[in-house]
Amino acid sequence: MYEGDTMDDEKIDKKLKELKWIDADTALLEKHRKEFEQTLLRYVAEENKKENRKKKMRFSFAYALIGVIVFILLFSVNSYVQRQTFYELLMKNPTETKMYDDMMMQPSFKIKINKITEDKKLGIVHLYTNVQNSIAVVDSKEKEIIGVGIPLYDYDRSINKYQSQIVFLTDSEKNKAQEIALNSPFIKSLSMESVIAENPTVYMYSYEKELLYRVAAVKVALPDEKSITVFVDLTRNRILDIIDAQNVLGELITKDPDIHNFLYMLDGE
Amino acid sequence: MKEISDEEALRESFTHPELFGVIYERYHDKIFSHIYKLTQNIDITKDLTEETFYQVIKYRDTIIKSGAPFERYIYRISTNKVYDYFRQEKRIRRKQDKFYTIEEIKQNADEKDVTIDDEELKEAINNLPEFKRICIIMYYFEGRNIEEIALILDKGKATISRTLNEARKDLYVALWKKFEGIT
Numbered sequence: 001m002y003e004g005d006t007m008d009d010e011k012i013d014k015k016l017k018e019l020k021w022i023d024a025d026t027a028l029l030e031k032h033r034k035e036f037e038q039t040l041l042r043y044v045a046e047e048n049k050k051e052n053r054k055k056k057m058r059f060s061f062a063y064a065l066i067g068v069i070v071f072i073l074l075f076s077v078n079s080y081v082q083r084q085t086f087y088e089l090l091m092k093n094p095t096e097t098k099m100y101d102d103m104m105m106q107p108s109f110k111i112k113i114n115k116i117t118e119d120k121k122l123g124i125v126h127l128y129t130n131v132q133n134s135i136a137v138v139d140s141k142e143k144e145i146i147g148v149g150i151p152l153y154d155y156d157r158s159i160n161k162y163q164s165q166i167v168f169l170t171d172s173e174k175n176k177a178q179e180i181a182l183n184s185p186f187i188k189s190l191s192m193e194s195v196i197a198e199n200p201t202v203y204m205y206s207y208e209k210e211l212l213y214r215v216a217a218v219k220v221a222l223p224d225e226k227s228i229t230v231f232v233d234l235t236r237n238r239i240l241d242i243i244d245a246q247n248v249l250g251e252l253i254t255k256d257p258d259i260h261n262f263l264y265m266l267d268g269e
Numbered sequence: 270m271k272e273i274s275d276e277e278a279l280r281e282s283f284t285h286p287e288l289f290g291v292i293y294e295r296y297h298d299k300i301f302s303h304i305y306k307l308t309q310n311i312d313i314t315k316d317l318t319e320e321t322f323y324q325v326i327k328y329r330d331t332i333i334k335s336g337a338p339f340e341r342y343i344y345r346i347s348t349n350k351v352y353d354y355f356r357q358e359k360r361i362r363r364k365q366d367k368f369y370t371i372e373e374i375k376q377n378a379d380e381k382d383v384t385i386d387d388e389e390l391k392e393a394i395n396n397l398p399e400f401k402r403i404c405i406i407m408y409y410f411e412g413r414n415i416e417e418i419a420l421i422l423d424k425g426k427a428t429i430s431r432t433l434n435e436a437r438k439d440l441y442v443a444l445w446k447k448f449e450g451i452t
Contacts, residue, residue: 009434009437009438009441011441012437012440012441012444013437015390016390016405016409016437016440017409019387019390019391019409019410020387021306021391021406021409021410022309023302023305023306024301024302024305024306024311024314025311028311029297029298029301029302029305032297032301032315032318033293033297033298033301036297036315036318036319036322037290037293037297040289040293040319040322040323040326041286041287041289041290041293043323043326044282044286044289044326045286047326047327048282048283048284048286051283
């Protein structure tokens with residue numbers, strides 16, 4: 001027990017020891033114990049339920065997190081493998097590589113694929129590269145490059161029916177485009193001075209009809225410095241449309257029923 | 270049959286809530302009495318006893334993981350509740366108009382034959398700062414030793430010993446000052 005160091009401490013210590021401090025009334029204490037017991041046990045049960053719910057939630061969250069991590073991992077691996085495959089495809093294609101080299105004028109430039117998007121409906125893959133944001137379009141089934149181009153505008157499925165890109169034609173494609181234009185009896189019937197496939201041309205695809213169009217613009221020069229532009233669908237070997245800004249054909253239509261029918265057929269495409 | 274320990278009862282209460290009743294039976298009276306001794310108010314005692322048990326239930330996991338004796342925990346929780354209550358109440362203590370030195374007070378006390386009334390001593394105890402008040406009550410009226418108080422209040426033994434000395438001095442000053450009509 002405490003022993004005071006001074007007389008003052010001793011006095012107070014003695015007084016404190018003598019003081020009667022009231023204890024809790026036993027009857028009140030027992031009454032409270034009985035009254036509170038059931039409430040407390042109900043509270044324990046409720047807290048246990050809450051705790052179990054929390055544990056379940058923690059488990060669900062952990063599983064969801066693992067799921068997300070696994071998904072990201074698989075997606076990353078898949079993306080990496082895909083990127084490597086397409087990169088090899090891009091680099092092994094001499095025509096496309098040359099095209100890139102021409103665009104950059106730097107033969108040693110290293111092409112990188114920044115982004116890959118896939119259109120499963122059309123079975124094509126877009127490879128967004130680091131060369132002037134160009135896109136290489138690949139037939140995902142055949143693993144063949146369909147074309148390389150610079151995006152004309154970003155496709156928005158909810159607004160546009162088509163996505164198009166400026167593409168560069170190869171020499172054989174230019175010849176093919178001219179040939180297709182000249183094979184049309186209608187074009188053949190015109191007096192022509194020259195037929196030139198223009199470069200660059202347009203590559204586009206329609207989501208509405210799920211059709212692919214690799215469209216070459218062929219300029220047909222006529223006498224009197226007049227011209228018409230014939231759009232040739234290289235994929236289907238046919239004329240897709242004609243632009244007659246100078247109304248060269250206007251008079252011919254009225255005179256020649258065959259021309260009329262031909263243009264009517266084009267409108268119906 | 271082997272008696273279930275506090276820790277086991279607490280652990281098992283997660284799956285069998287009724288086992289918390291064992292703890293309740295063991296500690297209700299002790300905690301109720303402990304809080305009453307400190308507060309001397311039956312309504313406050315009821316409230317703080319209930320809050321103590323609610324808190325024990327809420328922090329069962331922490332108590333089990335700590336590995337410390339349950340008894341120490343429940344006393345610490347209840348004492349902290351009382352401590353918070355004292356602080357909330359912020360009892361207004363009498364302000365001293367004039368400060369006397371211990372020597373002056375002793376001199377006055379020796380000159381007069383004075384007696385200290387129990388009620389005045391109680392009042393002086395209740396006017397002590399919260400921590401000193403708790404230490405004095407636990408030491409003198411609950412019969413706990415310094416080590417026990419230190420464990421419950423989570424302080425060192427030296428701190429408790431020093432607090433008790435200071436509290437006694439405070440009481441001495443408060444009481445003798447009163448007899449001098451300094452209030």
